[in-house]
Amino acid sequence: MRFSLLFLILLSAALSPKAQDLVLRIHPRVQGQELELGKETEGFQVETLRFYLGKISLWKGNKMVFQEDNYHLIDAEKPASLEISLNVPTNRAFDHLQFELGVDSLTNVSGAMGGDLDPTLGMYWAWNSGYINFKLEGRSPASPARDHAFEFHLGGYLPPFATVQTVRLPCKTSPRIHLRVDLDQFVTGLDLSKQARVMSPGAEAVELSQKAAQIFSCEE
Amino acid sequence: MKNKFIHIAFPGLLLALLGLAAAAPHLGEVFTLKYPESWPQPVYDFQKNPLTKEGVALGRKLFYDPILSRDSTISCSSCHLSYTAFTHVDHALSHGIHDSIGTRNSPALVNLAWSWSFMWDGAVNHLDVQALAPITHPAEMGEDLAHVVEKLQATESYPNLFAGVYGDEKITGERLLKALAQFQLTLVSCNSKYDQVMRGEPGIEFSEQEKRGYELFKLNCASCHAEPLFTNGEFYHTGLPMDSLLQDEGRFNLTLDERDWRAFKVPSLRNIEFSYPYMHDGRFKKLYQVLNHYTTIRPGVSNLPYYKFAKGGISLDERGKVDVIAFLLTLTDREFLFNPEFAFPKE
Missing domain, CATH: 1.10.760.10 (Cytochrome c-like domain)
Structure with a gap:
């Protein structure tokens, strides 16, 4: 039994088309420059940036040419997390990249998960079950909070306050995709004097999650 | 009487296949959960966390171990005593570390495999992640899950016990929570x-x-x-x-x-x-x-x-x-x- 199973696995590996590692490289940026944590630019500084990027797919027109089902925790403090290898079959042309910003509702109700979804990683709410999809913390003189801090922990999966966003971007065929995350677009788009802290599910979290979904683009 | 009970168990082959599919293979001896056949199907998905004798025993040890709290004074059993239906008898509101008082009465832990939400307001959506709430609450155990994992990893006994359940000595949040769930799932009351x-x-x-x-x-x-x-x-x-x-x-x-x-x-x-x-x-x-x-x-x-x-x-x-x-x-x-x-x- 064990032998035949092994044989099947080897057979399917031999028959599947050759695959290459396509690299999806994430570039958190401020004013077009690579993000430096703790450095003040544009009237604010970022101390924490973490978000879930999941269900990555590549599209050629209306046809999906590649799909992955898992979630990646992107953490600006961990350089290794900024590079995702995708096992894409060779000669797959695509013109769009699609992914989910955040964790879907099914995953949110599936109990304890491991890997990038392990609840020890600071992206899980203990007192209101569910993942934090997008976490941005920093300081800006515009924030009236203590130490001029701003804190955005965006999440929530229950309707009508579901926050997971599907992002679809034009993206040229290439063995290396550069995904830009323009944080200044998010921060300067807010009025920090009125809104410096969103840390629970609700209408504000939904609104800010939609804004966060707008700051991604593929480098041409 | 025996045939009036349903036995949830996983045959070896199924277990092996599940082990292949999941990141954490489950070893050990199958634990059979008994409940009356007239009862509804459990809500808990046992395929994602197959009960084993070793897993239940590990969960039980964790349930009674104050290492889960910041100052090692409070265990799950502090507020959920077995002899009082797993609740905090005589305390209207439960108390945690430093004699902090919470805001709600600790619920009895019983027949949890049939529950689709947890806590008085249903804020916790799955038994696996329920334990996170008391572990991290400042008025209960006041800890951080990542730190609990670190403390457990540094002990003499736990890495070996986790290896007996999951195949290697690595302790993770997922493994810790699933072991706690395993023990709690066995708390079936059906013989009144x-x-x-x-x-x-x-x-x-x-x-x-x-x-x-x-x-x-x-x-x-x-x-x-x-x-x-x-x-x-x-x-x-x-x-x-x-x-x-x-x-x-x-x-x-x-x-x-x-x-x-x-x-x-x-x-x-x-x-x-x-x-x-x-x-x-x-x-x-x-x-x-x-x-x-x-x-x-x-x-x-x-x-x-x-x-x-x-x-x-x-x-x-x-x-x-x-x-x-x-x-x-x-x-x-x-x-x-x-x-x-x-x-x-x-x-």
Whole structure:
């Protein structure tokens, strides 16, 4: 039994088309420059940036040419997390990249998960079950909070306050995709004097999650 | 009697396949969970966390170990004692490290495999992640899960025990939480006098008073406290006056839906004799106080159209109340309460 199973696995590996590692490289940026944590630019500084990027797919027109089902925790403090290898079959042309910003509702109700979804990683709410999809913390003189801090922990999966966003971007065929995350677009788009802290599910979290979904683009 | 129970178990082959599919292979001896076949299917997905004897034993050790709290003073069992239906008897509100007092009465842990939400407001959506709430709450165990994992990894005994369950010594949040869930899933209460009467066991019968109480219960209480689990798992505003200090808005805080304003979960009534005090904030010490509340709610106490007792409370005379309480006492399951398998593990 064990032998035949092994044989099947080897057979399917031999028959599947050759695959290459396509690299999806994430570039958190401020004013077009690579993000430096703790450095003040544009009237604010970022101390924490973490978000879930999941269900990555590549599209050629209306046809999906590649799909992955898992979630990646992107953490600006961990350089290794900024590079995702995708096992894409060779000669797959695509013109769009699609992914989910955040964790879907099914995953949110599936109990304890491991890997990038392990609840020890600071992206899980203990007192209101569910993942934090997008976490941005920093300081800006515009924030009236203590130490001029701003804190955005965006999440929530229950309707009508579901926050997971599907992002679809034009993206040229290439063995290396550069995904830009323009944080200044998010921060300067807010009025920090009125809104410096969103840390629970609700209408504000939904609104800010939609804004966060707008700051991604593929480098041409 | 044996054939009246369902045995949840996983044959070796299925277990092996699941092990192949999951990141963490499960080893060890299959643990069989028994419950009456007349019961509904469990809500818990055992395929994602197959019970093993080793996993249950590890969960039990963790449940009784204060290492889960910041200053190693509070364990799960501090507020969930086996002999009192796994709740904090005599404490209206549970207390944690540094004698901090929480805001709600610790719920009894029973038949959790059939529960689709946890906590009084249903804020926790899965048994696996329930333990995160007390572990991290500053007034309970005041810890951080990543730090608990670190502490466990540094102990003499735990890495080996995790290896016995998951195949290697690495401790993760997922593995820790799933082991705790394994033990809690075994807390099945299904052998009260009520259960024995329902199964038609020879020589076991309700008294006349219990019979009358059962009929009244079915008429007045069972729409929410539905048999055989004695809860329908829903949330209602039951007309309790708001505690001016706690100002607890219940499930509304979670859903922000005004229909959930001051709604709390319908608790199971199994072992209710031992799980006092009652209600989400433990305001009633005695069952008759609970019945007095439900029989004196007047219409108009709330204008909310979805308020559970919009038409007034239930109607029971004094004798009826005594009869209902007599029935409720038949839900005491001594085999469950004094099960040595649930008690502090002696090594």
